[in-house]
Amino acid sequence: MSPVLRPRPSGGSRILGVGSRQPDRVVTNAELCARLDTSDEWIRQRVGISERRFADSDESLIDMAVQAGKNALADAGVSPESVDTVIVPNCSMQAQIPNAAARVAHRIGIPDAGAFDLNAGCSGFCYGLAVASDLVRAASARYVLVIGAEKLTDFVDPRDRTTAVIFADGAGAALVGASGTTEIGPVVWGSAGEQAERLRLNENRYIQQAGNTIFRWAITRMPAAAVQALDAVGLTPADMDVLLPHQANLRIIKATEEALRTQGMRDDVIVADDIKYSGNTSAASIPIAFDHLRKESRVKSGDIVVAVAAGAGLTYAGQVFVCP
Numbered sequence: 610m611s612p613v614l615r616p617r618p619s620g621g622s623r624i625l626g627v628g629s630r631q632p633d634r635v636v637t638n639a640e641l642c643a644r645l646d647t648s649d650e651w652i653r654q655r656v657g658i659s660e661r662r663f664a665d666s667d668e669s670l671i672d673m674a675v676q677a678g679k680n681a682l683a684d685a686g687v688s689p690e691s692v693d694t695v696i697v698p699n700c701s702m703q704a705q706i707p708n709a710a711a712r713v714a715h716r717i718g719i720p721d722a723g724a725f726d727l728n729a730g731c732s733g734f735c736y737g738l739a740v741a742s743d744l745v746r747a748a749s750a751r752y753v754l755v756i757g758a759e760k761l762t763d764f765v766d767p768r769d770r771t772t773a774v775i776f777a778d779g780a781g782a783a784l785v786g787a788s789g790t791t792e793i794g795p796v797v798w799g800s801a802g803e804q805a806e807r808l809r810l811n812e813n814r815y816i817q818q819a820g821n822t823i824f825r826w827a828i829t830r831m832p833a834a835a836v837q838a839l840d841a842v843g844l845t846p847a848d849m850d851v852l853l854p855h856q857a858n859l860r861i862i863k864a865t866e867e868a869l870r871t872q873g874m875r876d877d878v879i880v881a882d883d884i885k886y887s888g889n890t891s892a893a894s895i896p897i898a899f900d901h902l903r904k905e906s907r908v909k910s911g912d913i914v915v916a917v918a919a920g921a922g923l924t925y926a927g928q929v930f931v932c933p
């Protein structure tokens with residue numbers, strides 16, 4: 610007879626708190642236009658960005674992650690000592706060894722944390738939230754801090770107008786814990802590794818992307834993943850209150866929004882458009898945008914939120930969660 614294992618009773622999971630950290634330095638389109646062959650009009654029309662935040666040389670990815678994580682814990686009212694797992698989705702650590710998560714946990718004051726980085730490009734936060742939720746549901750962890758953090762300017766050629774106007778720096782975090790009810794739905798995710806070369810580092814370790822091709826892929830994958838994520842929790846687009854897409858391009862966000870409207874999404878749904886002031890912060894964009902929506906009181910506790918992302922890999926992911 611096989612032995613009977615007795616793990617702690619498991620149930621649902623939920624987001625308990627959210628926080629973010631963006632660098633202080635605001636970089637306007639005008640500043641970039643002064644040194645690049647571009648225009649405010651092109652950037653606003655083609656990407657939707659008015660300004661973004663760049664970290665100075667003395668602020669690292671880890672510094673931003675620590676502050677975002679502390680802010681999420683304060684929002685949740687949970688002490689660092691209670692947290693047992695830290696996940697840092699990112700794709701912009703300068704060195705692969707050591708990882709970011711263990712140092713982030715240490716600096717926040719989380720003792721003896723299970724700590725790992727997770728690289729799924731711009732889909733990283735949705736992947737991390739899925740892992741956190743399932744760790745909690747399986748009773749492998751009690752409190753998991755997921756911190757999407759990026760210092761993308763380390764990997765952007767400041768002379769390349771096709772990337773320098775888009776990518777930016779920042780960190781956003783969510784604390785996940787147990788719940789009597791299911792407040793984070795199953796993840797819907799996938800990848801297209803045959804298209805890996807379309808978004809990669811070039812020989813100078815600068816980001817290079819086939820923007821137009823990825824654009825077309827994203828505007829079909831993201832709405833499809835959103836609908837599948839809703840279906841996975843027995844809902845349809847008519848039931849959602851908030852659309853929280855990865856902030857890659859305002860035109861991708863609008864296309865995702867329009868596709869979901871044709872499938873019943875209501876006119877009063879709040880659509881995150883944080884890219885206007887934050888740029889594209891890859892794995893950090895969703896939690897930063899969500900933190901801003903909550904701080905601006907554009908969303909309320911209990912709202913049905915659909916997070917969805919697509920990016921390097923290529924990867925995509927999405928899930929439904931209840932706004933804390």
Ligand SMILES: CC(C)(COP(=O)(O)OP(=O)(O)OC[C@H]1O[C@@H](n2cnc3c(N)ncnc32)[C@H](O)[C@@H]1OP(=O)(O)O)[C@@H](O)C(=O)NCCC(=O)NCCS
Pocket residue numbers: 646647648651652655656731770771772774808818819820821822823824827857858861889891919920921
């Ligand atoms: C990158 C992106 C903004 C480019 O916009 P686009 O409308 O597709 O533009 P294209 O790449 O087709 O380029 C159109 C023209 O604009 C030019 N251009 C590119 N960047 C420019 C800039 N900053 N200013 C002015 N012109 C620019 C190109 O050189 C090209 O010129 P050409 O026609 O003379 O060759 C857009 O494709 C995008 O957002 N793609 C998705 C990226 C993404 O989601 N990545 C996933 C990870 S976040």
